[in-house]
Amino acid sequence: MAQNLFRSLSIPVKRLKPVLHPRPSLLLYRVSTLPCRKPWCTSFASPLMPSQTRTFSTTQVCWHTFNIQDENDFQDRVLKSQKPVVIDFHAQWCGPCKILGPRLEKVVSKHEGKILMAKVDIDDHTDLALEYEVSAVPTVLAMKNGDVVDKFVGIKDEDQLEAFLKKLIGP
Numbered sequence: 695m696a697q698n699l700f701r702s703l704s705i706p707v708k709r710l711k712p713v714l715h716p717r718p719s720l721l722l723y724r725v726s727t728l729p730c731r732k733p734w735c736t737s738f739a740s741p742l743m744p745s746q747t748r749t750f751s752t753t754q755v756c757w758h759t760f761n762i763q764d765e766n767d768f769q770d771r772v773l774k775s776q777k778p779v780v781i782d783f784h785a786q787w788c789g790p791c792k793i794l795g796p797r798l799e800k801v802v803s804k805h806e807g808k809i810l811m812a813k814v815d816i817d818d819h820t821d822l823a824l825e826y827e828v829s830a831v832p833t834v835l836a837m838k839n840g841d842v843v844d845k846f847v848g849i850k851d852e853d854q855l856e857a858f859l860k861k862l863i864g865p
Contacts, residue, residue: 758807758811762814762815762819764819768812772812774840777810778836778862779809780810780812780836783828783831783832783834784814784832785817788832790832791831794834795813795832797850800852804856805863833847834846846858
């Protein structure tokens with residue numbers, strides 16, 4: 695399987711035999727330093743590296759979205775937050791939650807840090823779900839200065855989510 699992957703990247707298999715190593719990080723380093731034979735690769739090269747190398751990257755971590763670990767974490771990051779917080783009560787087994795979660799994260803990220811998003815798994819934190827009267831998932835709460843100011847249950851489209859967040863931010 696790895697040979698097929700590297701074949702599709704136009705890297706000769708015979709050059710990879712010494713590269714395959716039990717430490718994957720070393721493998722990625724060595725593969726990333728192999729010359730790129732595709733003309734379009736040069737535009738993606740890092741400015742610090744020669745234009746004839748292939749680089750790997752990952753997406754930036756979304757700092758305004760976080761998972762709640764325990765009740766103390768909820769106190770510190772949500773109730774004591776200076777910024778408005780959207781709380782997504784979800785479950786791993788919930789189909790609509792899997793649709794709403796990424797959609798909500800996308801809309802929150804458009805506000806560039808003006809709003810934070812906390813994700814609470816109701817199976818792990820039933821006490822928080824009971825405290826905030828979550829009877830169905832997905833349930834989304836909007837909090838400002840530790841007080842619940844708005845709430846909805848179920849899936850919403852991006853326009854409805856945008857309107858929900860604009861009410862939370864205010865004018």
